Amino acid sequence: MNKHEFQWSSEEKKIARQSFEKAYENEMEEIKFLLLEKTAKANTPKDIWAIHDFLFKRRNSIDEKYDYRYSKLILVFSRLIKENYISLEELTGLSDEKLEMIKSILSLE
């Protein structure tokens, strides 16, 4: 078993799912806020296409980032914490070894 592959109890799965969805909602809220801000300021065609580029990048990033496979979840949560979409505290209830692994990854990057 790869060191990133943990067993997930049903309670942990519930915490993971909630945190995952909360991070997604937070990121989408951020995108919406930035979209409103950019749209309000847009004057030129260049500004409008910059909004298209912005949405394109964020959509690709989200498609790639929100990968709910248990084999990926420790890395996904590490990234979501690093990017401030959730906090480590919100993952309270996961096993100590999972939380320690996340902390180790965060300290490396």
Add this chain to the structure above:
Amino acid sequence: MNKHEFQWSSEEKKIARQSFEKAYENEMEEIKFLLLEKTAKANTPKDIWAIHDFLFKRRNSIDEKYDYRYSKLILVFSRLIKENYISLEELTGLSDEKLEMIKSILSLE
């Protein structure tokens, strides 16, 4: 010479350039208006990605449509009139044969 290929006098080129740019400005204004409207109404992630899809389609359409080659201009203006970004009257000053060709194209579609 292809029947769509006309000679353009310098006066006609000036009228063509002005009308072409005006159509582009009008279309970009429309896109901006729709973008503001859609953004104000956006609530869900689906709404936000629909805005991305909207900008993607309009950008591709614009890239393809605004082709300022004299060999294409009669067809380009016909389309821009059909889509209401300029009026036939704004092309006053082009030769009768060009205006007649545009009218013929518009009557066909």
